Amino acid sequence: MNAVLKLAWRSLWRNRRRTLITLTSIALGLALTIFMASLGAGVYRQASEGAVRMQAGHLVVEHPEFRHDPSPAHALAATEVVAAARGLPGVETVRPLVVGQAVVATAAGSVGVGVMGVEPEAEIGASPFPERVVLGRYLEEGDVRGAVVGTALARRLKLEPGKKAVLTTTDARGEMTSELLKVVGVFQTGSEESDVFLVQVPIGLARRAWGLPEGAASQVGVILGDPDDLPGVAAALSGRVDPGVAAVRTWREAIPKVAAWIELDTRANRLLRVFVIFLVGSTILNTILMSVLERGREFAVCLALGTPPRMLRAQVLAETLLLAALGTMAGAALGAAVSGWVQAHGIDLSLFLSREEGASGVTVGGFMISPVLRCWLTPEQVGAHTLLVFGLTVGIGLYPTWRSTAVPVADLLRTR
């Protein structure tokens, strides 16, 4: 065994250049796939987090019919749900929301908008809007008629902090209602849907507008500290909610556009990684096979001296294992280091974007994500890719291993 390892190790370094090139391609290939996987995970996380926080949350509790008919009539008595959700471990914020369609009018004109009635204190830190206020301030507790609007809407209706507008809608019983709004702030998210069509008001005002009782909400959004806790919290919450009264949905169901984009991009990313690994694999096959074929005479000598064929095969396999082990160790370390750095520092893409775009970010399915890309590295990614590349290298080495002793010994030894 010792002798086999010694022979394998020295044979590996006999052609130093080739071994280094092979090791480099294994390491770079593995590092690249780890980076691609973790960057993908990071971007999906940013995208889903961004979208999730602009919408209700990672989980949404809503009237079972709300998905098909998001009318104020499909609201639920949310007090108990809110309390139940607040008591669950892993839950960061619980946001009761009243959402609906309305028309906002000023002297400058009128625009159909989406209205989101919120509890201001629950929004801070949970949704991006408080941080995206560019003029005035965000809603505060005690605001009764306060409203924040997007920049594009403000421009169209000539709104600014201090200005008034009238919100008109149809309530749950089909009656026309109007509420006076007092704009306190203007936000800019970079997402057209929000900046043109969204108005946020205190939840009390929204309840009044749609004739909903105290404690009613169209949706209860649940924001998690760690999105990976989603399945557990979803299960726990479902257990506490009467399915006849309310449905618990994950953001994937609630924001299918973003979920679909992530799904698609995940596939593309995986395909690219398969391609990289395929390239690495063909390099490995090439070099190992070449190193075996050019040693035919040497192997013939060993066999003629009485070396058992399985010992020669063990040597070639050991060479492959050493290559695979060294290459994947280097690759895993490099991939983890690069991904870790990008996770900590980010890659700022705003340099490559036009000014306006760069100012706010990149939109995905109508939702804005930060132009600073960050990886999301997990031990599973590193482990799975390392195992994959290691296994592939060893698997590829099996053919050359078999070839090493399938040599025409007598012919190779014949004096020419």
Place this chain on the structure above:
Amino acid sequence: MNATPKNPTPVPRAEIVKLEGVGRSYGAGDLSVHALRGVDLAVRSGELAALAGPSGSGKSTLLNLVAVLDRPTVGRVVVDGVDTGTLSPAGTSRLRRDRIGFVFQTYNLIPVLTAFENAEYVLMLQGRPAAERRERVMAVLEVVGLAGLERRFPRELSGGQQQRVAIARAIAAEPALVLADEPTANLDTRTAGALLDLMVGLNEDKGVTFLFSTHDPEVMSRARRVVRLRDGVVEADEVRAPAARARS
């Protein structure tokens, strides 16, 4: 066979190699090549026999058959009392490892092993303890005149030195028989003579049995027995007094 008064070789004993009606042909039909045709040959323990003949006469084929690296098309090859036709693959490896030493014309040595490790190789295959290996290898390297060069790699040795390492490796495990396929063909005359002196010395002093091929008349003249091959047939089998040790 017979001993001459001048060289008191030990009396030849058991037959180490026996070929009976051995033929080896390649290909089939009209295109087939008969490398060996009906060869009968016996080599006894203690002999130093040269296989002579022009290129293509079948020397390598014969040596490969004895080492069981090749199988005869017809006939029987018996090595050390074993009919090689009955050997399993594992038995074949064991026969080569334990009973036969092999020296080739060139590129004999494992390039990634030092002179010491090359000479040690067969002992390592046999699983002998390190101390015993060391003792034996140091002794045979001394015998072949390479003391002090143990740590050199093959590329750091001259052609003649490499062949000496190959001989050291072949004899380290004290095989019944050492086969050598044109061991001097790639050496200059002087070095070839010295290598032959080594082989003759090992044969006379230690009783190592050699069967080697050559097409060099000078090398042939140093062997007590010369088996001449031509077109795969034994043309002559002469036992006579060899020329004196030259240039040593």
